[in-house]
Amino acid sequence: MELLQYFPDVLTPWHLAILSLGMIGGLLLGATPGLSPTLAVALLIPFTFNMEAAAALILLGAVYTGTVAGGAISAILLGIPGAPANIATTLDGHALAKRGRAAEALHYCFLSSFVGGLIGILVLIFFTPPLAEVALRFGPSHLFWVAILGVTVIGSLGSKSVLKGLLAGAIGLWLATIGYDPVLGEERFVYSDHLTGGINIIAALVGLFAIPQVLGMLEGAGSTGPTATYQLESHGLAASIAATLSRWQALAIGSVVGIFIGLIPGAGGQVAGLVAYDQARKLSPNRDSFGKGEPEGIIAAESANNAMVGPSLVPLLTLGVPGSPTAAVLLGGLLIHGLFPGPNLFTLHAEVTWTFIGSLLLGQVLMLLFGLYISRHSRLVMQVPAHYMAAAVTVLAVFGAYSVQNSLSDVIVMLTLGTGMYFAAKVGVSPAPVVLGIILGPIAEMNYTQGKLIAEVGEGMARYFLTGPLNITLIGLCLASVGYSLLAELRSARPRRAQA
Amino acid sequence: MSGDNATTIVAAIIALVMTALPGPASAQEYPSRPIMLTVAYSPGGATDLQARIVSQPAADRDYFGRPMIIVNKPGAGGKVAWSWFASRAQKTGYEVAVYNLPHVLAQSIALNADYGLDTLEPIANFGADPAVLAVSRDSSIETVEDFIAHAKQNPGAVTISGAGLYVGHHIALLQLERAAEIDLTYVPYPGAVPALTSLIGGQVQASFNNLSDAYRSRDRLKILAVADLDRDAAFLPNVPTFLERGIDIDDSSVNFRGFMVPRGTPAEVTDVLAERLPAMFHDEGVLRRMREGGASMRIMGREEVQTLWQRHQAALEALLADLGE
Secondary structure, eight states: OHHHHHHHHHTSHHHHHHHHHHHHHHHHHHHSTTOOHHHHHHHHGGGGTTSOHHHHHHHHHHHHHHHHHHHHHHHHHTSOOSSGGGHHHHHHHHHHIIIIIHHHHHHHHHHHHHHHHHHHHHHHHHHHHHHHHHHHHOOHHHHHHHHHHHHHHHTTSSSSSHHHHHHHHHHHHHHHHOEEOTTTOOEESOOSGGGTTOOOHHHHHHHHHHHHHHHHHHHTGGGOSBSOOSOOOOOOHHHHHHHHHHTHHHHHHHHHHHHHHHHSTTSOGGGHHHHHHHHHHHHOTTGGGTTSSOHHHHHHHHHHHHHTHHHHHHHHHHHSOOSSHHHHHHHHHHHHTTOOOSHHHHHTTHHHHHHHHHHHHHHHHHHHHHHHHHHHTHHHHHTSBHHHHHHHHHHHHHHHHHHHHTOHHHHHHHHHHHHHHHHHHHTTOOHHHHHHHHHHHHHHHHHHHHHHHHHHHTTOHHHHHHOSHHHHHHHHHHHHHHHHHHHHHHHHHHHHHHHO | OHHHHHHHHHHHHHHHHHHHSOOOSSOOSSOSSOEEEEESSOTTSHHHHHHHHHHGGGGSTTTTSSOEEEEEOOOGGGHHHHHHHHHHSOTTSSEEEEEEHHHHHHHHHHSOOSOSTTTEEEEEEEEEEOEEEEEETTOSOOSHHHHHHHHHHSTTOOEEEESSTTSHHHHHHHHHHHHHTOOOEEEEOSSHHHHHHHHHTTSSSEEEEEHHHHHHTGGGEEEEEEESSSOBTTTBTTSOBTGGGTOOOOSTTOEEEEEEEETTOOHHHHHHHHHHHHHHHTOHHHHHHHHHTTOOEEEEOHHHHHHHHHHHHHHHHHHHGGGOO
């Protein structure tokens, strides 16, 4: 087993120091709204120019792992996801934190991140060659159906009613069309110069979640007092571990969904958490308490996010095909050190490659330890008075939106969308479906157009999009998802009417 | 090794602090403060990484004695950054941008973008990545002639991927269609790597892609021809050019990368840039890192690169005229 042969290389003091530093830095960067894993890894690459290849990859891998997990910290404590991947964590994590159980929520989050992350890395270690071939099978028609599967989640996501959820999702899909269309080369809905580049997903995410929070805090600020009038309960770690493990179904759903979505190139690991969350809710006996602080929701979402990391590297390392936007940036980091993905990576550069994979494994353990340490101090954040918190979040939001692409336009977009969202939230609309629409719109549209170009000169639209085992499986999943939502809606509508 | 890292980090911090300070009012020796280098693509992409490599020794006394600080302004395939750069960048020499050649001129012609030869002034070129035509390893097509014959038998039914509209791959496809009198279906992808993946995965029948990316995946591909004036001696010495095979495709689609300033930047400043940029590109560390990263260098001075732009402008105008209506 080559991993064991090279594992001692991870344990040299210099490599351990880099790994720990990268992990702590990653957790903190990830917790900052707007600093997504992709951006954090991208900004670090120049600093690795002068490092030896193994150290550089250890640092980048640690930051990737750390930022993905860290995004959950602000999702739970502030209700603002650190990155699109943590949207689902916000729904139950923040709800639980508002009931004074922030530390407990963070425990669930890091424990399930650890389990998911570990399973993901093990998949990377043991199944890389066969899975790389699976990843290549996904073409435009399949990615289109994956995006539609994401859309089926929209209606039931966090909003008070399915109708409002769908409306919010539709607004998100529309926002995604703004800007320059990559396939036809036309500009759409560009009413102002600020919109030439389209709506940046990170800027939108920060605005939609953070600004309503800030305005909400200021609403209550006249009455002073701490943000949290919540009673802070301390929670034993042993109890959290037992509680996490007893919800093994959510852990299993999250890990499996995360692994598959991570493998699919270009599907955007961002939706792994949401899809897993939705599946876990549909299959859970506690489905009615989802959205109100249900631990299963946190566990499914976070195990999926972190399970995605390992598999997203499978097609990257073997074929040079990244499975997530962050993996795409990591490709640049590999090339700069003369490491060309492919079979050679595991033979010619076995030492670097296996040291890197070993560091990812050890990184999961460090992530758990540092994460649990942070959980112990979460009460500090929860007790900050509202007006300080509002100011701090505003600064972070502006900084986060600006830093994505050094553009003031993104800040303007962020503030505009956020202000709109504040009023929409008053009538029971949730920001999660809007963001999901912005993420999925371009994936669905681009793959539909590409598929159409290919299908029309080949086998025809119907055959291309509707036949083949992979298409049929995905369509089946979409139908099951919609069918189940309808059934659940009907079932819950009856007692509601009876009450009225 | 660790000493180097510390130096880099300290240098970066000093550079950041210094950009925040106003420069001395009187124009001393240029440059008296760090230079901003705008990159039109996301951090981590090929253009960004190469820009970072070639600009790294800028702080060296032999070159500028001041660092170059990369600012990424991605969006709309480069339009966001270049449009901003042409209309709003300061004409002081402290704002320099990286261009990607067929893109910047082709967009200005085909999309009526508000930038182009009138508003941008190229100073020096550092890299060139030609487009290559590739098919899958399992394909029955062995040569360019096979490919053209196949396309003639199936007019419009041959799908071919590339990295988007009005980039080198698209230009090469248009040239091939015209030179060989065939009709192909172009499927644009959001980047070179996804476009190549679609070929390897069997979604499309062929791809015009970067020589560098195709070279890395050569085990899974058959690379039929290079769209350039000469063969690539370093990476693919056995792959012929289209010209060798009698197909009239010049270097209009080669992805040239270099530095430019907004037109109107004073001559005493552009003279300094024109003198020192090529020297910096020839730096030993730059050449070594670019080679390790699998990227081809093609260093050109000011006169040469300005002639190149003029020639490509004319060629692209002729090529894209048919599409203009």
